[in-house]
Amino acid sequence: MRRTGPGISLAAVVCFGQAAAAAEIGDAERGEALFEQCSGCHQVGPDAVNRIGPVLNNVFGRPAASVEGFRYSTAFERAGAKGLEWHIDTLSAFLENPKAIVPRSRMSFRGIADPQERADLIAYLRTFSASPRDIPEADPTAPPTDHDVDPEILAIPGDAEYGAYLSSECTTCHQAEGGDEGIPSIVYWPEEDFVVAMHAYKSKAREHPVMNMIAGRLNDEEIAALAAYFAAPED
Amino acid sequence: MTLDRRTFLGTAAVATLAAPMVRAQGKPKVVVIGGGAGGATAARYIAKDSDGAIDVTLVEPTRKYYTCFFSNLYIGGFRDLASIGHTYGTLASDYGINVVHDWAVGVDRDAMTVTLTGGDTLPYDKLILSPGIDFVDGAVPGWDITAQNAMPHAYKAGSQSELLKAQVEAMPEGGLYAMVAPPNPYRCPPGPYERISMVAHVLKQTNPSAKILIVDPKQSFSKQALFEEGWQKHYGGMVERIGPDFGGANVSVNPDEMTVDIDGAVEKVDVCNVIPAMKAGRIAELAGVTDGNWAPVNASDMSTKADPDVYVLGDASAQGDMPKSGFSANSQAKVCANAVRGALTGSRVFPAKYANTCWSLIDENDGVKVGATYEATPDKIAKVDGFISQTGEDADLRKATYEESVGWYAGITADMFG
Ligand SMILES: Cc1cc2nc3c(=O)[nH]c(=O)nc-3n(C[C@H](O)[C@H](O)[C@H](O)COP(=O)(O)OP(=O)(O)OC[C@H]3O[C@@H](n4cnc5c(N)ncnc54)[C@H](O)[C@@H]3O)c2cc1C
Numbered sequence: 001m002r003r004t005g006p007g008i009s010l011a012a013v014v015c016f017g018q019a020a021a022a023a024e025i026g027d028a029e030r031g032e033a034l035f036e037q038c039s040g041c042h043q044v045g046p047d048a049v050n051r052i053g054p055v056l057n058n059v060f061g062r063p064a065a066s067v068e069g070f071r072y073s074t075a076f077e078r079a080g081a082k083g084l085e086w087h088i089d090t091l092s093a094f095l096e097n098p099k100a101i102v103p104r105s106r107m108s109f110r111g112i113a114d115p116q117e118r119a120d121l122i123a124y125l126r127t128f129s130a131s132p133r134d135i136p137e138a139d140p141t142a143p144p145t146d147h148d149v150d151p152e153i154l155a156i157p158g159d160a161e162y163g164a165y166l167s168s169e170c171t172t173c174h175q176a177e178g179g180d181e182g183i184p185s186i187v188y189w190p191e192e193d194f195v196v197a198m199h200a201y202k203s204k205a206r207e208h209p210v211m212n213m214i215a216g217r218l219n220d221e222e223i224a225a226l227a228a229y230f231a232a233p234e235d
Numbered sequence: 236m237t238l239d240r241r242t243f244l245g246t247a248a249v250a251t252l253a254a255p256m257v258r259a260q261g262k263p264k265v266v267v268i269g270g271g272a273g274g275a276t277a278a279r280y281i282a283k284d285s286d287g288a289i290d291v292t293l294v295e296p297t298r299k300y301y302t303c304f305f306s307n308l309y310i311g312g313f314r315d316l317a318s319i320g321h322t323y324g325t326l327a328s329d330y331g332i333n334v335v336h337d338w339a340v341g342v343d344r345d346a347m348t349v350t351l352t353g354g355d356t357l358p359y360d361k362l363i364l365s366p367g368i369d370f371v372d373g374a375v376p377g378w379d380i381t382a383q384n385a386m387p388h389a390y391k392a393g394s395q396s397e398l399l400k401a402q403v404e405a406m407p408e409g410g411l412y413a414m415v416a417p418p419n420p421y422r423c424p425p426g427p428y429e430r431i432s433m434v435a436h437v438l439k440q441t442n443p444s445a446k447i448l449i450v451d452p453k454q455s456f457s458k459q460a461l462f463e464e465g466w467q468k469h470y471g472g473m474v475e476r477i478g479p480d481f482g483g484a485n486v487s488v489n490p491d492e493m494t495v496d497i498d499g500a501v502e503k504v505d506v507c508n509v510i511p512a513m514k515a516g517r518i519a520e521l522a523g524v525t526d527g528n529w530a531p532v533n534a535s536d537m538s539t540k541a542d543p544d545v546y547v548l549g550d551a552s553a554q555g556d557m558p559k560s561g562f563s564a565n566s567q568a569k570v571c572a573n574a575v576r577g578a579l580t581g582s583r584v585f586p587a588k589y590a591n592t593c594w595s596l597i598d599e600n601d602g603v604k605v606g607a608t609y610e611a612t613p614d615k616i617a618k619v620d621g622f623i624s625q626t627g628e629d630a631d632l633r634k635a636t637y638e639e640s641v642g643w644y645a646g647i648t649a650d651m652f653g
Binding site for chain 2: 161162164165166168169171172173174175176177179180181182183209210212213214216217
C-alpha cells in the first residue's frame, strides 16, 4: 500500500558522488566525542557486541548488512545484496541522511548535516578497521551502557505471548515492521536495552509525556514480556 | 461441530437453515461490519493471531477507505487525498480475510446471521459492529443529509472533504466561512477545531481578509486553550466563536439561501460546514443493540450489554470515558480481538488495556496532543492517567509533536490495513 520498494535509488547513487567531495579524512579525536550520538545503539572496540545496531568494527570495505548474528531490516539486507559497500563516500552519504540511502532502514537516526562532523566520525570509525595502518595503539573501550535498573528486574524472564498482546498497544504508533517516521523503531532490540529504556520512561528519568504515561502503568513483568516479544517479533 | 460448540456455549438453538453450507467447514465464524478504525483492526488481529483457525469476513461498502484522521490536514494542504486513502487488498491477500464490499442491512440475532443489500446472509458465531456514526435527524433545523452538497459536514472523509476544500478555495475575497459545531458526544472532540485551524491556514495564504465563524452549542471544547492561543498567534482576528451564552445552541440553516440563523440574527455565509449531532451507525440500531443514540458495551471486552455474541467498537459504542477517536477504536479492537479469539479457540485472554492519543495541527509544524490510558471497571471504561500539551511550548517541541503525529498515522494505518 504505502510500502515503497526499499533499495538504492539512482538519486542516492548520485548523492554518494557529491558527498565524497566533502569527505576528507577527518579528526578521529573529535569523532570519538561525536560517536556519543551513536553509542546508545552501536559499540566499537575489542569487546563490542551487537546492540540495537550492529558492531561497527571493520566497516570499511565490507558490504552493508554483513555483521554475523545481527538481524538487519529487510531494507538493509536488500541494500547490501544490491551492492552497497561501506567506504568513506558511502558512509558519509549514509550518515548525512540514513533514510535517503536506505529507505525503511531501522536505524532511528536523523543524520548529521555538517560534512566536517561526518568526516570526523568516519575517521574515528577507521581506527576500528583492520587495515594495519589504522590499528589503534591502545584498546578502545566500548562505552558502558549506564543505567540504574536493578539486575533482578533485568533478570525477569519475559512471557513473549503476553508481550505479543501488550505490543498491540505499541503498534498503534511504533510500526510493527520497524519503519520510523517521527516515532522510533523498537523492533529487534536486545532485551536488556529495551527494559532499560522502558524503565527510564517509567521513572521519568527520560521525559516524554506519551511514553511516560504508557510505561507508567506497565509493571516489571509486563516490561519483561514486551522486551521478550520485541526482541524477535516474527517468531 | 459448530452446533455442538454453540450448544456448549449455551446460546440460542441454531436455525439449521442458516447457511449450513458455509458452516460445514466447521471453523468458527466472525463477521465484522465496517472496515474503519475499529473494524479493520479487529478483523486483521483476529485473522493474524488465529492463523486460519477462525473464518473472518469483513463487510464494508467502500473499496477505498479515506481516514477522517488527517482529512483536516488534507483540507489545509498538508496531505493529498491519495495519501489518506486505503484499500483492503492486503487484508484479503496476506491475512485471508474474506472482504465483502456491500452494506449490511439487517442482523438476525436469533438466527445469528447478517443480511446484505443483495439479500445474501452471512452466518456468525461472533459479530463485531464498527459502523462509525450517522447524524441525528433534525439536529440542525433546515439541514438534512440531502443538503450535504450545499452545506457539507466533511465528517465522513472522501468526497465530502474534497467538496469542503473546494468551497473554501472558491470563497470570494473577504468572504465568510461558518461552522455549526456539534454537541457532545461526537467523533473526534478536537476535530472541528483542528478543521478551523486548517481552513484558517488556507485562507491566511489565499484570502487573508476572509472571516471564520464558529457557532457552538458547547460551553467549552477539547484543547480549547491550545487552539485559542494558536488562532491568536497565527490567525489573529480571523476566527470568532459564538458559544451557547450568545445563542450558539439556537441555530438553524437555510441551504438554498446559504444563510445561518443564530438566535434570530440571520447571517449570509459563503461556506457553511454543518456538523450535526451524532449517533451510532444505523446498523447498530437495526441489530437492536443500542440504547438511545449509542450501543452500551461491557468494558472488559466490548461485548454489548444486549448480546454477548455481538460486540460494538469505536464511535458507535457507549463505553465510558474514552473519546470517540480512531486511536480509541483501534485500541478497543485489539482488546475485543483477543477476547473473541479466546472465546472461539481457547487461546489465552489477557486483561483489557486501553489508550488514546489525539494530535491536532494548528498551523504548519505547530502540533499539539492530548492522551490518556484507561482500564476496564465493572461499569465502564475508566480513565487512569493522562497528559496534554501546554500553552507556550517552544517551536521545536511543537514541530516534534507534529512529526510524531505523522509517525502515528503511518503506524495506525499499518495496524489497520497490514
Ligand atoms: C475531521 C476528523 C478528524 C479526525 N481526526 C482524528 C485524529 O486525528 N485521531 C483520531 O484518533 N481520530 C480522529 N478522528 C476520529 C476517527 O475518524 C473516528 O473516531 C474513527 O474513524 C472511528 O472508527 P470506527 O471504526 O468507529 O468508524 P469508521 O472509521 O467511521 O468506520 C466505519 C465503517 O463502517 C462502514 N459501515 C457503516 N455502516 C455499514 C453497514 N451497514 N454495513 C457495512 N459497512 C458499514 C463505513 O463505510 C465505514 O467504513 C477524526 C474524525 C474526523 C471527522
